[in-house]
Amino acid sequence: MPDLRSVAEHRARILEAIEPLTDFPQPLMEALGLAAAEDVVAAVDLPSFDNSGMDGYAVRAEDVATATDESPVHLPVVGEIGAGQGGLMALAPGTAAKIMTGAPVPAGADSVVPYEWTDRGVAQVRIGRAPSPGQHVRLAGQDVSVGDVLVSHGTVLGPRHIGLLAAAGRATVRSRPRPRVVVISTGSELRDPGSQLGRDSIYDGNSFLLAAAARRAGAITYRVGIVPDEPRAFLDALHDQLVRADVVVTSGGVSQGDYDVVKEALSPLGTVWFGPVAMQPGKPQGFGHIGEDRTPIFTLPGNPVSSYVSFEQFVLPALRKLMGLTPYVRPTVAARLTHAISSPDGREQLVRAEYGVGAGGAYATPVGGHGSHLIGDLASSNALVVVPADVTAVAAGEQVQVLRLDEEF
Ligand SMILES: Nc1nc2c(c(=O)[nH]1)N[C@H]1C(S)=C(S)[C@@H](COP(=O)(O)OP(=O)(O)OC[C@H]3O[C@@H](n4cnc5c(N)ncnc54)[C@H](O)[C@@H]3O)O[C@H]1N2
Numbered sequence: 001m002p003d004l005r006s007v008a009e010h011r012a013r014i015l016e017a018i019e020p021l022t023d024f025p026q027p028l029m030e031a032l033g034l035a036a037a038e039d040v041v042a043a044v045d046l047p048s049f050d051n052s053g054m055d056g057y058a059v060r061a062e063d064v065a066t067a068t069d070e071s072p073v074h075l076p077v078v079g080e081i082g083a084g085q086g087g088l089m090a091l092a093p094g095t096a097a098k099i100m101t102g103a104p105v106p107a108g109a110d111s112v113v114p115y116e117w118t119d120r121g122v123a124q125v126r127i128g129r130a131p132s133p134g135q136h137v138r139l140a141g142q143d144v145s146v147g148d149v150l151v152s153h154g155t156v157l158g159p160r161h162i163g164l165l166a167a168a169g170r171a172t173v174r175s176r177p178r179p180r181v182v183v184i185s186t187g188s189e190l191r192d193p194g195s196q197l198g199r200d201s202i203y204d205g206n207s208f209l210l211a212a213a214a215r216r217a218g219a220i221t222y223r224v225g226i227v228p229d230e231p232r233a234f235l236d237a238l239h240d241q242l243v244r245a246d247v248v249v250t251s252g253g254v255s256q257g258d259y260d261v262v263k264e265a266l267s268p269l270g271t272v273w274f275g276p277v278a279m280q281p282g283k284p285q286g287f288g289h290i291g292e293d294r295t296p297i298f299t300l301p302g303n304p305v306s307s308y309v310s311f312e313q314f315v316l317p318a319l320r321k322l323m324g325l326t327p328y329v330r331p332t333v334a335a336r337l338t339h340a341i342s343s344p345d346g347r348e349q350l351v352r353a354e355y356g357v358g359a360g361g362a363y364a365t366p367v368g369g370h371g372s373h374l375i376g377d378l379a380s381s382n383a384l385v386v387v388p389a390d391v392t393a394v395a396a397g398e399q400v401q402v403l404r405l406d407e408e409f
């Protein structure tokens with residue numbers, strides 16, 4: 001049996017073996033949630049021309065400087081400019097042009113008088129209040145100038161970045177693609193949700209759990225679903241899937257049983273490491289490469305909680321590295337433990353918990369038991385308390401480090 005690896009060592013070896021995917025220009029909507037792989041520099045000013053901030057009349061401020069309600073100024077209206085209508089001549093002194101919000105301010109005009117200060121005249125307008133010079137004119141380059149960095153390399157692109165890039169005329173942005181993750185669950189006892197169960201069969205929760213977690217992490221997921229405990233069937237399924245996989249994740253078949261199909265099928269290849277990792281749950285692990293393209297494969301244990309916790313600890317950091325997202329590893333936050341817990345010596349324990357912030361600050365309340373089959377408890381929790389390998393008991397009230405499972409980072 002290989003040596004027990006620590007969680008940190010296993011993860012470090014995985015991350016060493018993973019190279020970020022090659023970046024390329026992607027349509028903006030595809031890039032949502034991805035990291036920009038370039039400094040995006042503005043090729044246009046924003047606004048790109050002087051334009052009106054109000055519906056009203058473009059004027060020269062000095063022509064209407066004396067306007068008051070009692071003593072209004074009257075100007076002839078020489079034209080009308082809607083948004084998208086750029087063709088108006090320069091405005092002659094002593095005249096006004098109707099102008100709509102967003103329309104280009106004609107040369108010669110320096111201010112916009114809103115409709116509310118006028119009689120909305122068509123041939124001639126009565127202006128009852130004087131605008132200050134420049135009022136309601138949105139100047140070219142006021143927001144963004146040509147050459148400004150709109151989004152810097154490594155920025156995780158959110159809706160506001162995508163909106164800015166589009167507003168600046170960019171149709172694409174270089175980013176690393178979403179990894180394509182193939183998820184296979186193994187086990188002759190497994191049945192698809194929605195089908196009939198026999199007395200000895202169970203529903204395949206894991207392929208959904210893992211595919212959902214991978215999708216949440218930003219991956220494109222292919223949930224292959226159930227493969228029976230037959231090495232030939234497993235290898236065939238794997239072979240069929242490799243063409244569309246950047247990463248393969250399997251569940252089940254990696255411990256000491258007589259039908260541990262994943263271990264049995266992959267061990268002879270010599271390219272996948274199998275062994276225990278000093279964690280609970282999730283002790284039996286495997287990681288390596290398969291196929292001509294040396295596709296990374298994670299072989300996670302079949303117990304649902306073990307599978308999920310293994311995803312969090314090993315697959316998630318790898319997916320983030322593939323996508324160029326940092327940090328790779330989910331950060332921990334401090335919280336006060338509300339109830340005592342015990343933990344096995346020599347194994348890092350990940351305890352399902354409910355994290356919250358109350359009057360006394362952040363707290364973590366353990367949820368349910370230790371059993372790695374307790375998926376109900378897993379779904380009721382939103383955090384994992386990390387108990388280091390050398391700690392065997394933590395008393396209520398002590399401070400612990402917590403992984404917040406639903407937090408973006
Ligand atoms: N003699 C030993 N037995 C076991 C050891 C050990 O060290 N020595 N380790 C235990 C630990 S810890 C774990 S974790 C499991 C891991 O086993 P496998 O990865 O081989 O998984 P399976 O045996 O296939 O299944 C375990 C368990 O999980 C259920 N399962 C499997 N797949 C799914 C799925 N897709 N959806 C829902 N549930 C699933 C399966 O029915 C079993 O109950 O091994 C221990 N045994």
Ligand code: MOO
Nearest residue numbers: 281282283306372
């Ligand atoms: O590690 Mo198993 O994952 O303890 O149930």
